[in-house]
Amino acid sequence: MTSLGPLLMKELVDLTRNRMAFVPVVIAAAAAIVMPFLVVVAIPIASGHSLGSDADLLKVSVVTGIHDELGPDARVQYFLFQQFLMLFLLLPITGAMSLASHAVVGEKQARTLEPLLATPITTLELLVAKVLGALAPTLAIAVAGLVLYFAGIALAAPPGVLEAMLTARTFVLVFLVGPASALVALQAAVVISSRVNDARTAQQFGVLIILPMTAVLVAQFTGSLWLSAWMLGLIGVGLLVGWVFLVLFSVAMFEREAILTRWK
Amino acid sequence: MTFDVARGEIVALLGPNGAGKTTTMRMLAGLIEPTSGSVTIDGVPLTRATGNAVRRRIGFLTEAPGLWDRLTVRENLRVYAGIHALAQPDRAIDRALDMFSLGDRSATRAAELSKGMRQKVALVRALLHDPAVLLLDEPTSGLDPEVTRSVRQLLEERREAGCAILVSTHNLDEAERLADRVAVLQTRLLALDPPATLRSRLTKGRVVVRIAGDLEPYLIVARSFDAQAAIEGTAIVVSLPEAERDTPEVVRALVNAGARIVEVRAEMPDLEDVYLRLVRDDGGRPEAPP
Numbered sequence: 001m002t003s004l005g006p007l008l009m010k011e012l013v014d015l016t017r018n019r020m021a022f023v024p025v026v027i028a029a030a031a032a033i034v035m036p037f038l039v040v041v042a043i044p045i046a047s048g049h050s051l052g053s054d055a056d057l058l059k060v061s062v063v064t065g066i067h068d069e070l071g072p073d074a075r076v077q078y079f080l081f082q083q084f085l086m087l088f089l090l091l092p093i094t095g096a097m098s099l100a101s102h103a104v105v106g107e108k109q110a111r112t113l114e115p116l117l118a119t120p121i122t123t124l125e126l127l128v129a130k131v132l133g134a135l136a137p138t139l140a141i142a143v144a145g146l147v148l149y150f151a152g153i154a155l156a157a158p159p160g161v162l163e164a165m166l167t168a169r170t171f172v173l174v175f176l177v178g179p180a181s182a183l184v185a186l187q188a189a190v191v192i193s194s195r196v197n198d199a200r201t202a203q204q205f206g207v208l209i210i211l212p213m214t215a216v217l218v219a220q221f222t223g224s225l226w227l228s229a230w231m232l233g234l235i236g237v238g239l240l241v242g243w244v245f246l247v248l249f250s251v252a253m254f255e256r257e258a259i260l261t262r263w264k
Numbered sequence: 265m266t267f268d269v270a271r272g273e274i275v276a277l278l279g280p281n282g283a284g285k286t287t288t289m290r291m292l293a294g295l296i297e298p299t300s301g302s303v304t305i306d307g308v309p310l311t312r313a314t315g316n317a318v319r320r321r322i323g324f325l326t327e328a329p330g331l332w333d334r335l336t337v338r339e340n341l342r343v344y345a346g347i348h349a350l351a352q353p354d355r356a357i358d359r360a361l362d363m364f365s366l367g368d369r370s371a372t373r374a375a376e377l378s379k380g381m382r383q384k385v386a387l388v389r390a391l392l393h394d395p396a397v398l399l400l401d402e403p404t405s406g407l408d409p410e411v412t413r414s415v416r417q418l419l420e421e422r423r424e425a426g427c428a429i430l431v432s433t434h435n436l437d438e439a440e441r442l443a444d445r446v447a448v449l450q451t452r453l454l455a456l457d458p459p460a461t462l463r464s465r466l467t468k469g470r471v472v473v474r475i476a477g478d479l480e481p482y483l484i485v486a487r488s489f490d491a492q493a494a495i496e497g498t499a500i501v502v503s504l505p506e507a508e509r510d511t512p513e514v515v516r517a518l519v520n521a522g523a524r525i526v527e528v529r530a531e532m533p534d535l536e537d538v539y540l541r542l543v544r545d546d547g548g549r550p551e552a553p554p
Contacts, residue, residue, distance in 0.1 A: 006345075110330070119344065119348065
């Protein structure tokens with residue numbers, strides 16, 4: 001994997017020079033920070049109805065487990081802040097999807113792929129660099145957003161909510177499930193990118209990959225699904241194993257010859 | 265087709281569009297697998313297992329420069345220096361840039377370079393790791409004469425350094441000036457010879473001998489070398505299969521016969537005539553399967 005470093009560096013330098021590509025990610029991160037506080041803090045204050053007085057919300061929040069130390073209002077806030085956390089997991093996926101979709105087909109269209117393939121790089125190095133190159137900057141934005149999110153909770157939520165948030169479950173979600181699901185989604189996008197001959201087609205297919213994530217998000221919001229730290233840990237490990245298989249699959253699916261000779 | 269390129273040799277690959285020049289180049293670079301046959305680069309047979317080892321020995325200039333526009337010249341080259349695991353990448357980059365006097369452009373983004381500059385940087389990239397074999401697809405295509413000359417000089421230097429160089433080109437003049445041998449391709453190899461041999465093998469050279477006074481007495485002498493020798497204006501024109509070898513004999517015979525020679529001029533067919541004839545003559549043949 002000696003070529004992975006230079007290839008990854010190229011991806012990162014290239015992306016940092018294309019700052020406009022990150023504007024939608026920054027906007028999405030800002031929305032992911034602002035929206036929860038609007039829903040959880042601002043609207044209840046403006047309407048004069050505390051969240052804890054809503055019987056349905058209280059009932060749904062029980063799914064998070066019993067938090068006797070939290071009052072009704074704080075418990076619902078905790079429940080909602082936990083749900084909105086999922087938005088930050090989607091950020092690296094949605095933000096990097098267009099970059100990953102564009103990865104191979106973009107190089108081909110810019111005619112930069114052929115000289116690269118004529119060097120002693122392996123397909124594995126090329127494809128992993130593409131995924132990590134797309135993931136790293138958006139993941140960094142997501143992490144920065146998360147820091148602000150937790151800082152906001154510390155400032156705006158009642159005492160105990162932040163402490164309740166800082167659990168093993170949250171850490172597994174943020175540091176394992178999030179990056180692992182992004183790796184799977186982006187690797188799949190790179191597979192698609194190396195099989196189609198047009199960046200728009202790649203992106204159209206790439207969007208489909210976020211559907212399962214959205215389903216999990218919706219299920220969590222309705223309270224019909226609550227995954228424990230253990231369950232999330234297993235899912236995270238499963239996703240990483242899936243990513244490894246997907247990497248091997250993407251290497252097998254990458255046909256240098258077809259890309260160079262049949263793509264126009 | 266079967267051909268080889270020796271160390272310290274430049275072979276030019278000529279052929280019309282669709283003749284298979286780029287495909288041949290890509291096969292040699294290990295980008296396309298041959299449907300049959302084999303490729304050996306610097307003594308290493310090209311297989312899936314040896315692909316990367318072979319590609320380390322090759323510098324490949326593709327048809328398009330293929331630079332990353334948002335990266336500077338140095339950054340573009342640094343990626344390739346890293347891939348080739350050069351011990352002192354910046355020193356190698358500086359040295360390679362100096363070959364084309366591009367040192368002052370190292371911090372310029374590729375998008376801001378002219379077409380000629382981009383081509384030069386692409387050439388620098390192909391030479392960065394000091395490869396034993398250079399595969400150059402249309403290296404001077406679209407370049408101005410000055411840049412073309414510097415590219416040609418560079419290739420001559422690489423040849424002197426022992427590099428085996430295969431150049432695909434449409435530029436017959438360039439092939440003639442640069443190449444030790446010329447390979448004419450039209451889905452198959454039609455010819456592979458030094459330019460002079462190719463010319464003499466396929467066409468006769470015309471020798472124009474201008475003689476003072478009456479030409480008629482000397483026409484008989486000329487026709488002993490070429491039955492079709494004729495008078496054109498104030499000169500006798502003789503067609504010779506091997507003009508360089510036979511011209512002194514013709515001149516000696518004419519002088520011995522008393523001719524007062526004013527001028528002897530050899531009119532060799534250029535490579536374009538040879539190339540067109542080869543390709544035209546092959547036109548009726550069925551095309552080889554792709």
